[in-house]
Amino acid sequence: NAGVTQTPKFRVLKTGQSMTLLCAQDMNHEYMYWYRQDPGMGLRLIHYSVGEGTTAKGEVPDGYNVSRLKKQNFLLGLESAAPSQTSVYFCASTSLPGMNTEAFFGQGTRLTVV
Amino acid sequence: ILNVEQSPQSLHVQEGDSTNFTCSFPSSNFYALHWYRWETAKSPEALFVMTLNGDEKKKGRISATLNTKEGYSYLYIKGSQPEDSATYLCAPLGGSISYDKVIFGPGTSLSVIP
Secondary structure, three states, rough: OOOEEEOOOOEEEEEOEEEEEEEEEEOOOOOEEEEEOOOEEEEEEEEEEEOOOOOOOOOOOOEEEEEOOOOEEEEEEEEEHHHHEEEEEEEEEEEOOOOOOOEEEOOOOOOOOO | OOEEEEEEEEEEEOOOOOOEEEEEEOOOOOEEEEEEEEEEOOOOOEEEEEEOOOOOEEOOOEEEEEEEOOOEEEEEEEEHHHHHHHEEEEEEEOOOOOOOOOOOOOOOOEEEEE
């Protein structure tokens, strides 16, 4: 089973460039999340989606956009990359977060903005 | 937005020691609590999802308790092993905004010294 797959695994961007990170899940989960990992701050929620066609802001949404056109895919876009967006990005999905159902994470995307 | 605290921030124990750490959260409008284990250079993996006051869950040497009235959960590790070294994250769901966001606390970093 593939579970949650993130593409790409690594990327280096120049300041001002744009890119899209893809998260794909094959578990038919309704809920999907994008996080960034920052030293000393754990995982911070960027945006999330509670179903196909829906998106919502998390804790640190500025500088990012998301789309959920298909239930299985959740895209994270950086419109104009900045060095402050250098981080490891994790995607997660779950069926119902409060009903004894855990979140499953992708393997992470390491992004460096120079 | 929930104010999630985890203590201690970091912990160093000798192999064989038992240890515990705390996740604190506002007790009003509690919905569920997730515990995750996050090893360096890997993705977070779920340990427990807890929903009821007084819940106790166990997985091998790791167990957790939940007190929703006073707003805390304890994670216990019995006889720590080097492979238990990881960051342990909690994510309480509920509060005044949404039951859909999985927002993590800052984590407790555990190092088990052989």
